[in-house]
Amino acid sequence: MIGSWPLAGLAGVLLAAGIVELAAAGRAARARRRRSPRVAAALQALGRGLGGRAPAALAARIEAAGVGLGVGEVMALKAAAVPAAALAALAVEPLAPGRLGTALVVLAPAAGFVVPDVWLRARAGTRARAMEAEQADVLDLLRVAVGAGLSPWRALGEVGRRHPGVLARELGAAARRVSLGVPADEALTILERRAPAAGMPALVATLRRADRFGASPGRALGALAAEARSREAARLAERAARAAPKIQLVVALLLVPSVLLLVAAALVPALGSAGG
Numbered sequence: 001m002i003g004s005w006p007l008a009g010l011a012g013v014l015l016a017a018g019i020v021e022l023a024a025a026g027r028a029a030r031a032r033r034r035r036s037p038r039v040a041a042a043l044q045a046l047g048r049g050l051g052g053r054a055p056a057a058l059a060a061r062i063e064a065a066g067v068g069l070g071v072g073e074v075m076a077l078k079a080a081a082v083p084a085a086a087l088a089a090l091a092v093e094p095l096a097p098g099r100l101g102t103a104l105v106v107l108a109p110a111a112g113f114v115v116p117d118v119w120l121r122a123r124a125g126t127r128a129r130a131m132e133a134e135q136a137d138v139l140d141l142l143r144v145a146v147g148a149g150l151s152p153w154r155a156l157g158e159v160g161r162r163h164p165g166v167l168a169r170e171l172g173a174a175a176r177r178v179s180l181g182v183p184a185d186e187a188l189t190i191l192e193r194r195a196p197a198a199g200m201p202a203l204v205a206t207l208r209r210a211d212r213f214g215a216s217p218g219r220a221l222g223a224l225a226a227e228a229r230s231r232e233a234a235r236l237a238e239r240a241a242r243a244a245p246k247i248q249l250v251v252a253l254l255l256v257p258s259v260l261l262l263v264a265a266a267l268v269p270a271l272g273s274a275g276g
Contacts, residue, residue, distance in 0.1 A: 060193060061117065064194065065119075066127055066170075066194060067120070081115055081116065084112055086109045089107075128197045131166055131197035132199070132232065137163070137165075138163060139228060140222075140225050142155050142156070143218050147218050152207055156171045167197065174187045174190065185208065188208050189204075198231055202224055202227075206224065
């Protein structure tokens with residue numbers, strides 16, 4: 001007779017597949033809206049119901065992560081992850097030693113609920129590091145474009161179109177929002193939320209002053225580019241300093257014993273012949 005934990009594991013796998021389908025449904029909601037208005041209306045109602053109970057900071061985390069999901073969709077993923085994690089824990093519980101299985105069953109629902117938050121924070125951190133790495137080059141391109149006579153918003157659009165980086169795409173998206181009629185101040189606020197990198201508040205403030213007073217931001221962009229290079233150099237130096245002890249540990253644990261083994265292998269025949 002089949003035990004209960006394989007069935008629970010199968011149910012967990014099926015529910016996890018349903019979560020993936022729900023995430024994909026958020027991106028394809030517009031395409032489905034024309035073909036199945038009832039399903040779209042049900043998804044919208046579910047999103048509104050869960051979004052009303054979402055934490056205030058969730059929307060900011062979603063924008064910083066740069067994902068194409070709404071607050072309601074992320075809350076639906078969090079809610080669906082609770083039973084999925086519980087079923088997965090039930091599947092593993094008979095295999096866990098001692099009381100570890102019981103602890104897994106108790107803690108798994110809470111862990112499933114926070115997994116989307118952890119993923120959003122990790123994605124936001126990855127985006128921030130990528131933006132900081134390319135920030136100096138993007139700012140230099142902006143400075144050159146503004147110095148060539150382009151308006152700041154036109155320069156943002158050109159940099160976003162020509163540079164392949166994450167920050168450049170966000171700058172280009174801000175320029176497109178303004179071209180579609182979004183107020184410049186609102187577009188800059190969205191840009192700052194979607195670009196969680198060091199130096200972005202100063203860049204947004206520079207662009208806001210240039211838009212408000214009509215002054216050329218070329219000199220300020222040059223100073224911001226120099227600051228970005230200084231931050232990147234300090235970050236690389238810090239990474240190199242953290243890598244030095246790891247290299248020493250590898251040398252002490254691997255290379256030194258290897259050399260000693262080679263020396264021992266060379267001395268063993270000589271010692272054997274001397275003893276004979």
